[in-house]
Amino acid sequence: MKKKHEWPQWEVFVRSEAGLAHKHVGSLHAADARMALENARDVYTRRNEGVSIWVVKSDDVYATDPSESEEFFDPSEGKSYRYPTYYHVPEGVKHL
Amino acid sequence: MSDGIEGDASVSDERERAFNERLDRSLKIEPTNWMPDAYRKTLVRQISQHAHSEIVGMLPEGNWITRAPSLQRKLILLAKVQDEAGHGLYLYSAAETLGTPRDEMVAALHAGKAKYSSIFNYPTLQWADVGAIGWLVDGAAIINQIPITRCSYGPYARAMVRICKEESFHQRQGFDIMWTLAHGTPEQHAMAQDALDRWWWPAVMMFGPPDTDSTHNEQSLRWKIKLFTNDELRQKFIDQTVPQAEQLGLVIPDPHLRWNAEKEHYEIGSIDWDEFYRVIRGDGPCNKDRLQTRIEAWEEGAWVREAAAEYARKRGAQSASP
Ligand SMILES: [Fe+2]
Ligand SMILES: [Fe+2]
Numbered sequence: 433m434k435k436k437h438e439w440p441q442w443e444v445f446v447r448s449e450a451g452l453a454h455k456h457v458g459s460l461h462a463a464d465a466r467m468a469l470e471n472a473r474d475v476y477t478r479r480n481e482g483v484s485i486w487v488v489k490s491d492d493v494y495a496t497d498p499s500e501s502e503e504f505f506d507p508s509e510g511k512s513y514r515y516p517t518y519y520h521v522p523e524g525v526k527h528l
Numbered sequence: 529m530s531d532g533i534e535g536d537a538s539v540s541d542e543r544e545r546a547f548n549e550r551l552d553r554s555l556k557i558e559p560t561n562w563m564p565d566a567y568r569k570t571l572v573r574q575i576s577q578h579a580h581s582e583i584v585g586m587l588p589e590g591n592w593i594t595r596a597p598s599l600q601r602k603l604i605l606l607a608k609v610q611d612e613a614g615h616g617l618y619l620y621s622a623a624e625t626l627g628t629p630r631d632e633m634v635a636a637l638h639a640g641k642a643k644y645s646s647i648f649n650y651p652t653l654q655w656a657d658v659g660a661i662g663w664l665v666d667g668a669a670i671i672n673q674i675p676i677t678r679c680s681y682g683p684y685a686r687a688m689v690r691i692c693k694e695e696s697f698h699q700r701q702g703f704d705i706m707w708t709l710a711h712g713t714p715e716q717h718a719m720a721q722d723a724l725d726r727w728w729w730p731a732v733m734m735f736g737p738p739d740t741d742s743t744h745n746e747q748s749l750r751w752k753i754k755l756f757t758n759d760e761l762r763q764k765f766i767d768q769t770v771p772q773a774e775q776l777g778l779v780i781p782d783p784h785l786r787w788n789a790e791k792e793h794y795e796i797g798s799i800d801w802d803e804f805y806r807v808i809r810g811d812g813p814c815n816k817d818r819l820q821t822r823i824e825a826w827e828e829g830a831w832v833r834e835a836a837a838e839y840a841r842k843r844g845a846q847s848a849s850p
Contacts, residue, residue, distance in 0.1 A: 438629060438630065438631045439833065439836070439837060439840075441624070457690075458618060458621055458686075458687070458690070459621045459624075460617060460621065461630065463833075463836035463837050463839065463840040464836075464839070464840035464843065464844075467836065467840075474610075474614075475614050475617055475618075478607075478610070478611070478614070479694075495560060497560065498558065498560050498561050499562070
């Protein structure tokens with residue numbers, strides 16, 4: 433008996449309409465990329481939910497570690513001057 | 529755990545505290561978040577059981593695809609059964625994020641170690657059964673599933689959002705079949721009544737044992753894997769379905785059914801829990817048949833899975849060589 437090999441897992445990203453970004457919708461198993469795209473069409477766009485699909489092998493996705501997210505995202509904390517609301521607009525000044 | 533700090537009590541206390549805090553603040557738990565082993569195990573059991581139900585649930589209705597009374601009904605039923613296959617896939621994917629491979633879950637089902645919803649161990653004897661399943665079984669499933677869209681585990685909640693979007697078509701097409709039959713010839717009306725007679729009690733039992741006997745209720749409520757108790761959900765189903773049966777001109781097979789004006793709820797006769805446990809244990813009308821069908825489909829499809837994997841491997845090797 434040959435060693436059973438499960439098909440690799442793929443993450444599926446769907447663009448719902450032209451002009452929008454692809455968004456993660458879920459995952460599936462497929463032997464290769466072509467089959468992954470066809471399965472993604474059958475599973476995730478049965479009701480016209482998409483005009484374009486990306487598939488990426490799940491193993492190829494690198495993610496931030498939630499236990500380190502505090503330090504990781506720390507550099508963007510406390511920088512209120514990055515927002516327009518930080519600045520006082522003198523009365524009567526327009527188009528600013 | 530392989531990170532070697534599992535043994536450190538203060539570290540695991542700290543993780544547990546962070547986990548509980550997420551739950552309290554109604555933040556989702558995601559696959560990469562630390563979670564207690566029991567939470568993970570309970571989720572794998574519950575989600576895979578749910579996935580198996582979707583897949584086994586294709587069988588009773590699939591039985592009628594070739595015999596649907598019109599091309600229109602056939603197309604609708606095909607689309608419905610295909611949706612259920614999709615539901616199974618979303619749920620297996622959600623369970624896989626907890627670290628259990630899909631093949632392992634499927635193997636547990638085939639070995640008789642994993643459960644699926646008992647309702648699918650009843651036979652579909654005539655066309656109206658397809659109507660009753662959509663109306664009652666999918667109707668009950670919707671009531672069960674809507675709260676899960678807000679459950680604590682992110683991938684499960686998101687899978688459930690997709691599923692719920694698709695379910696309401698299932699319930700409506702079933703009701704539409706029942707409505708057509710109930711307003712047809714006397715024979716057709718009798719078919720609709722017969723289907724209701726056989727599916728009513730199994731549908732009422734779909735919500736699981738009464739709260740007094742349910743072993744999982746309390747912990748699952750605390751973990752926000754469950755948001756309402758079995759009896760609360762069951763009551764909701766009864767309250768919404770009884771008036772629909774009246775509108776269909778059909779009679780719910782329960783002489784004790786009555787409206788309690790004070791509580792503003794319907795009251796039903798006692799549920800035959802012996803039957804429920806008998807079917808769960810494997811003595812339902814179709815248990816053996818359902819499992820056998822799944823095992824055969826898996827085994828007969830093995831060569832296709834292997835051939836596709838081999839083809840992908842060879843093509844990969846070809847494109848890698850100069
Ligand atoms: Fe479903
Ligand atoms: Fe359904």
